[in-house]
Amino acid sequence: MKFFLRFLVFGIIAFSSLESKSQKHCGWEIYYEQNKHQAQFIQKIDELNLLNKQVQHTKTGDEYIIPTVIHVIYKNSVENISVAQIESQIRVINEDFRKRNTDTSIVKPGFSIADSKISFCLAQRDPDGNETDGITRTSTQIDNVCALNSTQYYQLAPAWDTDKYLNIWVCDIDGQTAGYAFPPGIVASIKDGVVVDFTNFGTIGSVVPPYDKGRSATHEIGHWLNLSHPWGNANNNSNCTNDDGVSDTPLQDGPVLACPQNRTSCGSPDMLSNFMGFVDDACMANFTEGQKTRMRNALINGRSELITANGCLPVGIKKVSLLETVELYPNPANEKIMLVVPIEIMTKELEISLYNISGKRLSTQTKSVHKGLEIETNTLASGIYFLNIKSKNEQLIKKFIIQH
Numbered sequence: 001m002k003f004f005l006r007f008l009v010f011g012i013i014a015f016s017s018l019e020s021k022s023q024k025h026c027g028w029e030i031y032y033e034q035n036k037h038q039a040q041f042i043q044k045i046d047e048l049n050l051l052n053k054q055v056q057h058t059k060t061g062d063e064y065i066i067p068t069v070i071h072v073i074y075k076n077s078v079e080n081i082s083v084a085q086i087e088s089q090i091r092v093i094n095e096d097f098r099k100r101n102t103d104t105s106i107v108k109p110g111f112s113i114a115d116s117k118i119s120f121c122l123a124q125r126d127p128d129g130n131e132t133d134g135i136t137r138t139s140t141q142i143d144n145v146c147a148l149n150s151t152q153y154y155q156l157a158p159a160w161d162t163d164k165y166l167n168i169w170v171c172d173i174d175g176q177t178a179g180y181a182f183p184p185g186i187v188a189s190i191k192d193g194v195v196v197d198f199t200n201f202g203t204i205g206s207v208v209p210p211y212d213k214g215r216s217a218t219h220e221i222g223h224w225l226n227l228s229h230p231w232g233n234a235n236n237n238s239n240c241t242n243d244d245g246v247s248d249t250p251l252q253d254g255p256v257l258a259c260p261q262n263r264t265s266c267g268s269p270d271m272l273s274n275f276m277g278f279v280d281d282a283c284m285a286n287f288t289e290g291q292k293t294r295m296r297n298a299l300i301n302g303r304s305e306l307i308t309a310n311g312c313l314p315v316g317i318k319k320v321s322l323l324e325t326v327e328l329y330p331n332p333a334n335e336k337i338m339l340v341v342p343i344e345i346m347t348k349e350l351e352i353s354l355y356n357i358s359g360k361r362l363s364t365q366t367k368s369v370h371k372g373l374e375i376e377t378n379t380l381a382s383g384i385y386f387l388n389i390k391s392k393n394e395q396l397i398k399k400f401i402i403q404h
Contacts, residue, residue: 023257024200024211026278027148027173027180028223032233034149041186045233048183048226049245051301052294062361064299066166067123067311071157072137072198073145073171078206079198081170085205086122086135092203092214093221094119096275097287107273107286112248114292118225118299120166121312127161131315146171146195148180154191164309166224167193168217170201178211181220184302194220210259213281222276226298227291229276231255240266246290249274259283300360308355308386308397326389332401335378339387341369351390356383377402 035041068090074080095101099115107113122134138157146153146169159167173179179196199208200216230252232242240251251266255278263270271277273285287295300307327340339352352373353364362380367373375387380402387398 024176024178024197026219026223026229027177027195028182028220029229029233030148030177031180031182036234044185045183048185048298048302052226052245052297063117063119064296064307065119065121065312066299066306067164067309068120068134068166068168069123069126069132069160069311070135071153071159071167071169071171072135073140073153073157073169074137074198075140075143075145075172079172080137080139081198081201081205083133083135085202085207086170087202088204089202089214089217090120090122093218096215096218097221099286101285103282103285105285106283108269108271110269111271111273111286112289113286114289116287116292116295118295120221123160123165123311124314125311127164129315144172144174146173146197148173148177153195159190159193162189162192163303163305165311166221166306169193169195170198171195173197178216179220181223183223183226184298194224196220210280210282213284215275215281215284218275218284222287222291222295225295226302227276227287227294229255229278230271230274244276246288246294248288248290249276252277308388310395310397313395326396326398328387328398328400332403333377334402334404335376337375337377337400339369339373339375339389341372348391351388353388353390355386355388356380378404 070086072079072081072086092101097116097118097120099113104113123132124134126132136157140152140156142152142156144150145156153169153171157169159165173195177197178200179194181194182192194217196217198206200211201207201214203212203214227246228244230244230249231254232244234242240253243249243251249271250268252270253265256263256270256272257278259280259282260272263272271286271288272279273283274291275284275287276291277284325342329338329340331337341350349366349368351364351366354362354375356362382402382404385400385402387400389396389398
């Protein structure tokens with residue numbers, strides 16, 4: 001009998017230990033709990049929710065490509081993850097955000113599966129315009145260097161311009177947190193980005209099941225683009241009164257772990273396959289159309305400079321861009337504006353795209369500009385606009401103002 005009891009106790013302890021290692025948390029819910037009594041914090045959350053209700057995302061086919069830099073902070077060779085592991089994660093987030101993942105069949109009928117038209121590239125030029133592979137590596141001897149309230153990781157590996165790059169830190173968090181991220185405007189720019197534990201990043205190398213399919217980064221980028229958990233921001237929502245501000249994700253009474261096939265709460269089936277839940281990586285498969293709207297709203301209103309950032313553009317052969325001498329006048333403009341290019345590129349074919357302040361592309365034309373290009377602006381509303389001018393090896397973005 002003593003042997004049986006000893007075995008039973010050992011079994012319970014072993015199971016509990018295994019459970020604690022396999023079940024990780026999202027740091028955003030912890031951060032929310034720590035700050036929910038601060039009026040300024042809650043006011044910002046309310047502003048983000050209100051903005052999502054007031055502004056609709058562009059309904060064109062415009063795809064937004066976000067330059068991304070991966071900051072690897074490591075103590076040993078296991079944490080110093082390979083380029084192949086990083087590339088596996090970039091592949092996963094592009095598949096997940098563009099509805100190109102092969103496991104959408106697990107999404108239950110009645111739930112939408114959205115293509116957000118948001119993609120990610122490893123940056124090909126750094127903030128100074130130099131060529132890069134989009135990866136930085138920093139050695140450290142600090143344990144838990146990326147813990148939620150740490151100030152160390154972003155000092156060791158400073159963020160690239162957060163208006164123009166998505167910064168992702170891959171490092172040792174605390175053994176219990178898969179990752180964390182902050183919606184637009186919540187934290188200072190020096191730490192505005194995504195943090196993912198090295199055991200949950202990508203699909204090969206140092207990853208550990210059940211978070212070994214790259215979905216931790218998908219989930220945290222969702223937070224970075226202003227998505228909440230299906231049950232809202234709090235740790236638990238047992239009374240079904242809080243939600244995520246998205247109309248087509250059903251109310252859910254709290255987190256669901258592991259990989260259940262069916263579950264009902266708050267009077268309706270839970271969307272267990274949603275990327276913003278807590279199930280195992282292999283059981284996640286979709287964003288909804290409502291989440292797509294919310295993410296694109298966050299991008300074009302809270303992170304708008306990323307839309308026209310040139311970090312994905314390869315560095316050209318020329319060190320000094322002739323496009324930098326392009327002129328626009330008058331600026332501010334009224335009925336028309338003139339684009340004038342230097343004589344050296346008058347015979348070169350240029351792609352010229354017009355964008356409004358929300359990042360919506362209004363027109364694109366490809367042509368050689370010989371004596372200047374006249375652009376009619378009398379039909380455009382007063383405000384700020386951008387011309388994205390591309391040659392074969394170069395790109396320039398010019399801002400101008402229309403005043404009627």
